[in-house]
Amino acid sequence: MDIPRDHLVDMYETMVKIRRFEERIREIYFEDKLPAFDIAAGLIPGEMHLSAGQEPVAVGVKPHLKAGDAITATHRPHHVAIAQGVDLKKMAAEIFGRETGLGHGKGGHMHLFSVEPNFGCSGIIGEGMPVACGAALAFSRRGTDNVALSFFGDGAANQGAFHESLNLAATWNLPVVFICEDNGYAISVPKAAATAIPNNSDRACAYGIPGVLVEDNDPVGVYEAVGEAIRRARSGGGPTLIEVKTDRLWGHFEGDADAYRSDEFKKAMAERDPLVTFGRRLLDEGVLSESDVDSIRERMYGEVEEALEFAQSSPYPQPEDALNHVFA
Amino acid sequence: MTTATDRKLTTQKAIAEAIALELERDESVLVMGEDVGVYGGIFGSTEGLLDRFGPQRVMDTPISETGFIGAAVGAAVNGLRPIAELMFVDFFGVCMDQIYNNMAKIHYFSGGNVKVPMVLMTAVGGGYSDAGQHSQTLWGTFAHLPGMKVVVPSNPYDAKGLMISAIREDNPVIYMFHKGVLGLGWMTNNPRATGPVPEEAYEVPIGKAAIARPGNDVTVATVGLSVHRALDAAELLEEKGISAEVLDLRSLVPLDREAIVASVRKTHRLMVVDEDYQSFGMSGEVITTAVEGAFDYLDAPPVRVATPDVPIPYSHPLEEWTLPSVRRIVAGIERLTTG
Ligand SMILES: Cc1ncc(C[n+]2csc(CCOP(=O)(O)OP(=O)(O)O)c2C)c(N)n1
Numbered sequence: 001m002d003i004p005r006d007h008l009v010d011m012y013e014t015m016v017k018i019r020r021f022e023e024r025i026r027e028i029y030f031e032d033k034l035p036a037f038d039i040a041a042g043l044i045p046g047e048m049h050l051s052a053g054q055e056p057v058a059v060g061v062k063p064h065l066k067a068g069d070a071i072t073a074t075h076r077p078h079h080v081a082i083a084q085g086v087d088l089k090k091m092a093a094e095i096f097g098r099e100t101g102l103g104h105g106k107g108g109h110m111h112l113f114s115v116e117p118n119f120g121c122s123g124i125i126g127e128g129m130p131v132a133c134g135a136a137l138a139f140s141r142r143g144t145d146n147v148a149l150s151f152f153g154d155g156a157a158n159q160g161a162f163h164e165s166l167n168l169a170a171t172w173n174l175p176v177v178f179i180c181e182d183n184g185y186a187i188s189v190p191k192a193a194a195t196a197i198p199n200n201s202d203r204a205c206a207y208g209i210p211g212v213l214v215e216d217n218d219p220v221g222v223y224e225a226v227g228e229a230i231r232r233a234r235s236g237g238g239p240t241l242i243e244v245k246t247d248r249l250w251g252h253f254e255g256d257a258d259a260y261r262s263d264e265f266k267k268a269m270a271e272r273d274p275l276v277t278f279g280r281r282l283l284d285e286g287v288l289s290e291s292d293v294d295s296i297r298e299r300m301y302g303e304v305e306e307a308l309e310f311a312q313s314s315p316y317p318q319p320e321d322a323l324n325h326v327f328a
Numbered sequence: 329m330t331t332a333t334d335r336k337l338t339t340q341k342a343i344a345e346a347i348a349l350e351l352e353r354d355e356s357v358l359v360m361g362e363d364v365g366v367y368g369g370i371f372g373s374t375e376g377l378l379d380r381f382g383p384q385r386v387m388d389t390p391i392s393e394t395g396f397i398g399a400a401v402g403a404a405v406n407g408l409r410p411i412a413e414l415m416f417v418d419f420f421g422v423c424m425d426q427i428y429n430n431m432a433k434i435h436y437f438s439g440g441n442v443k444v445p446m447v448l449m450t451a452v453g454g455g456y457s458d459a460g461q462h463s464q465t466l467w468g469t470f471a472h473l474p475g476m477k478v479v480v481p482s483n484p485y486d487a488k489g490l491m492i493s494a495i496r497e498d499n500p501v502i503y504m505f506h507k508g509v510l511g512l513g514w515m516t517n518n519p520r521a522t523g524p525v526p527e528e529a530y531e532v533p534i535g536k537a538a539i540a541r542p543g544n545d546v547t548v549a550t551v552g553l554s555v556h557r558a559l560d561a562a563e564l565l566e567e568k569g570i571s572a573e574v575l576d577l578r579s580l581v582p583l584d585r586e587a588i589v590a591s592v593r594k595t596h597r598l599m600v601v602d603e604d605y606q607s608f609g610m611s612g613e614v615i616t617t618a619v620e621g622a623f624d625y626l627d628a629p630p631v632r633v634a635t636p637d638v639p640i641p642y643s644h645p646l647e648e649w650t651l652p653s654v655r656r657i658v659a660g661i662e663r664l665t666t667g
Contacts, residue, residue, distance in 0.1 A: 037514045039456050045644060046457035097457065097643030105643030108459045123461040124419060125391045158390035159422065186391055188367040194390035255514060260366050319649030322641050 003223060008287050009296075011059040011219045012278060017300040018058065018079045019275050021088070022050045024304055025078075025095065029254050037255050043312070044095055046108055051079040053217070053249035056274045057181050058083035060222025060244075061149060064230045070118040070135035070148040072128025074181075075110045076248075077121035080151050086114045088303060092311035099321075100314040106325065126152060126159030129178065133165050136174035136239075147175045147233040149226075154243075155186025157200040166241060170207040175233035177226060178241045183248040188260035201243035214244040217274045249273065337525040338511025340372040342484035343449075346491035347374065347411060349529045351381050354409060357495060360387040360396050361413030370415055371451050371510055393423035397448065401431045404446035409495060414450040417466045417504060431500045432475030446501075447494045452480075453506040453553055453603060455651055456515060460639035463647075465552065468602075468609030470502045471580035477501040477534055478580040482509055482555035484523045486578060489532025497534065506552035506603075520556050535582035539591070543573035545665050547591040549614050550601035551577045554652055558601055561657040570665050580610055588614055589621030597664050598630040601652045606634035633660045 025044065032042035039046065051058075058079040065071075065084060073080040081091060087102070094101030095109045102112055110123035118135070122128050132150035139146040156162055157180055169176045180200045184191050197203070204211025212229065214221040222244055229240035247269045251258040258266070282288040288296075337345065350357045359374055365388035368375035378386045389396040393414060400412040414420060420427065427448065434444050454463025471478045477499055481487035487505065494501035511521030540555055541562055548558040555576045562572040575591050577584060592598050598618045600611040611632035618630060633652045641647050 038516055039514050040516050046459065046642065047462065094642075097646075101643075103642075105646055106460075106639075106641045108457065108642030110461065111459055111642070123459070124422065126422070155391040158392045158395075160392070160394050161422070187363045187370070189363060189365075189388045189390075193388060316645045317643055319645045322638055322646040322650045323636060326638050 003220065005287055007063040007223070008282060010063060011223070012282055012288065013296050013300060014059040014062055014083050015055040015219070015275050015278065016296055017303060018055045018082045019052060020301050020304045021082060021307070022052050022078060024308055026050060026254060028308070033255070039255065048109060048254040049076040049252065050250055050254065051076045051248070053247035053269065053274065054181055054183060055079050056217050056219040056222055056278070057151070057179065057244045057246055060219040061179070061226045063223065064227050066146070068118060068144060068146040070132065070146065071120070071151070072132045072148070073119070073121035073151045074125070074128065074153055074156070075121070075123045076153070077110065077112055081112055081119055081121070084117045084119050086112065086117060086119050088307040089310040092307040093314050096311040096314070097316065098311055098314035099317040100310070104321065104325070105317045126156040126161035128152065129156075129161050129165035130168070132176050133168050133174055136169065136176040137172065139175055145234040147177060147230055149177045149179060151179050151181060153186065154180060154182040154184065154191045154200060155189070155194065157203070158194060166204070166207040166209065166239070169239035170209045173236070173238040176239040177229045177233055178239065179226065180241070180243040181246050182243055183246050185248065185252070185261070187252045199243060201241055204241040209238060210240045212240060212242045214242065217244065217246045217272070219274070219278055247272070247274070333524050333526045335525060335527060336522050337484050338522050339481065339484040339487045339505065340375070340510040340512055342488040342525045343373045343491055343505060344375045344377065345525070346488040346529075347495070348377060348380065350492060350495045351377065351385055353529065356407060357409045357411065358385045358387065359411045359413070360389050360400060362389055362391055362415050364388060364413050369413060371505070371507060372512060373413060373449060373505065393419060394426055397423045398426035398430060400446050400448070401426060401434070401444060404444045404500070405434065405442055409445050411447040411449060411495065414448060416462050417450040417452045418461050418464050420466065427476070428473045432473060435499065436475060443498045444500045445498045447491075447503050448500065449503040449505065451507050452504045453508050454640045454647060455508055455553070457642055457644055457647060459642035463640040465504070465506070465604040467504055467551070467580050468604045471610065475500070476581065478504065479534055479578065480504045480506070480551040480580065481578065482506070482540070482552055482576050483520060484511070484525045486532050486538070488525055489530050490534065490578065492529050493531040493534050496531065501534065504552070508553035509556065518556060520559070532578070534579050535584055537578055537584035537587035538576045539573060540576040541572070541574040543571040543595065545571045545595055546597040546599060546661055547573050547575055547588070547595045548599045548601060548657070548661070549575040549577055549588055549591070551580070551610070552603065554601040554603050557652060557654050557657055560654045561661065564654070564658055565661055570661060572661060583613065583617070585617045585621065588617050592618045592622040593625045596625050596627040598626070599657070599660055599664055600630065600632045600634070601657055602632065602634040603652055604635060605637050606632060607637050609634070628664055631660050631664045633657050
């Protein structure tokens with residue numbers, strides 16, 4: 001692998017942190033919701049979309065980011081937020097609806113916003129893509145070499161916002177990288193039933209921009225493809241559309257019976273779990289030793305516990321605070 | 329005519345049953361939307377329909393609301409009777425042009441010659457910490473724009489009858505089901521979400537309010553889940569000697585203004601409970617109706633309990649404070665009847 005060791009280690013660490021965070025969120029999410037699942041109950045109420053399996057897409061981008069780069073993510077935002085360095089404590093606190101959260105409890109897990117790093121997400125499909133174009137417009141007007149990255153699902157590629165954003169970015173030669181996380185499903189609808197071509201990256205040619213396909217859920221593949229696209233964008237070469245074939249290991253949302261995917265399919269996914277395969281590869285290639293892996297795990301798990309601890313010991317906002325922040 | 333029945337259904341099952349009966353009766357009816365097929369609708373509104381009617385009649389769509397809702401308009405104009413599901417009403421922003429510039433205006437532009445017989449069904453409502461993009465009701469937005477009927481059932485019987493009426497209507501109907509009245513296993517259980525529903529097809533007329541509970545001291549006019557909240561509040565107030573009449577408006581367009589006026593003339597006091605944003609919405613319209621039709625009968629200025637003009641917040645204490653809770657309704661009625 002032709003990648004600096006510290007980047008590989010960083011990607012792995014971040015994957016461990018993301019997965020641990022989500023495993024713990026998942027545990028806590030269900031704590032007061034079972035045996036009879038009640039979506040409103042518990043420390044973390046509401047919908048919860050976890051990204052386990054999709055970590056490579058986020059961590060493969062991470063080493064190429066620099067201060068001021070903007071990211072827009074989706075309703076499944078945790079992996080991307082963590083990889084960009086959004087404050088884990090404040091993010092956890094937001095998910096627990098606490099005053100100390102990124103949005104003082106107003107937004108919750110689908111609406112995480114951070115100024116530094118520059119991160120936003122949305123529960124509306126395709127909504128982040130035009131916003132990323134606008135961020136890129138601001139960067140080019142202000143003469144910085146920052147880029148905007150927009151993550152979206154394969155389902156989102158059928159929204160008007162996808163097509164309009166690609167055209168806008170191409171026509172205005174904006175420094176944007178569009179990253180499609182193709183996990184093969186939009187809730188229960190398989191991609192093949194909703195999209196007329198197999199690869200969304202092929203749609204780039206309709207807008208005269210490069211389209212790149214990363215065929216397996218490998219952080220190194222993402223690292224390389226995104227690295228090139230970001231270099232091009234930073235140097236004035238315009239937008240790129242990248243598509244990564246990835247896996248959503250768990251249900252669309254927590255509590256989803258996931259009956260629309262077969263047991264064989266789920267078993268095959270579990271066997272190619274990117275956290276396991278990437279870890280094994282780093283061990284095999286001597287990038288990490290067993291004891292490195294242990295210490296990474298210990299540190300990342302510790303960071304996650306600290307964030308959860310902070311969140312759960314933080315106060316709730318005052319009810320009347322609901323009226324704040326409508327206008328600046 | 330409907331027969332008396334002991335059979336009880338949840339509102340969700342009543343909706344799916346209404347659609348099934350119409351799919352069976354009329355070949356031009358079809359359903360389309362995200363996850364309406366294999367999944368049976370995220371809120372169960374199309375449960376079991378794919379198995380019975382197949383993918384030609386029950387169509388899973390891409391996440392392309394402009395595309396498929398616009399396609400429903402075109403299909404309706406050309407002889408079909410589509411039911412399109414917009415999964416959450418909050419997503420209307422991506423497809424509103426097809427809704428209010430096409431669906432709602434074609435009949436008018438054609439001088440009455442072209443009909444758009446379609447139903448746009450959609451889930452509304454909060455109360456379970458899904459935050460500001462998945463918890464709104466927004467019926468006021470649709471009711472404000474001419475050309476579409478806006479229906480909001482509160483119970484299983486009405487849900488079935490209103491859906492059948494909506495499908496048979498020659499006008500576009502927005503059918504908004506509140507998640508909290510569906511009787512879904514995974515939503516906090518609401519005992520009134522299950523009730524008697526006749527097996528056969530029947531219509532509940534669109535534009536007729538129902539008196540959900542008769543009373544003498546105050547009229548509480550509302551729709552959807554707030555009917556249940558108002559009924560709970562009325563029970564609590566009864567113990568204090570206050571008799572509240574709960575008026576379930578059932579539709580915003582047409583609005584049963586006569587029922588509002590008649591009830592206010594009887595009770596002399598009006599409260600509107602609206603889970604939608606307070607300003608420029610249903611509460612203002614209902615109060616204006618009462619002032620215009622029953623001004624001399626009003627013993628006190630009307631009161632409204634609505635969602636203040638802020639996006640619905642995520643955190644539980646914020647959301648609870650924001651939505652029109654039983655607590656807020658009781659307090660409002662006490663002020664209205666003793667003040
Ligand atoms: C405009 C809009 N339509 C529908 C939805 C409901 N919805 C939420 S997630 C989802 C599927 C998204 O699929 P994809 O873009 O592939 O992302 P994934 O969930 O697979 O990560 C849908 C239909 C929504 N949030 N916004």
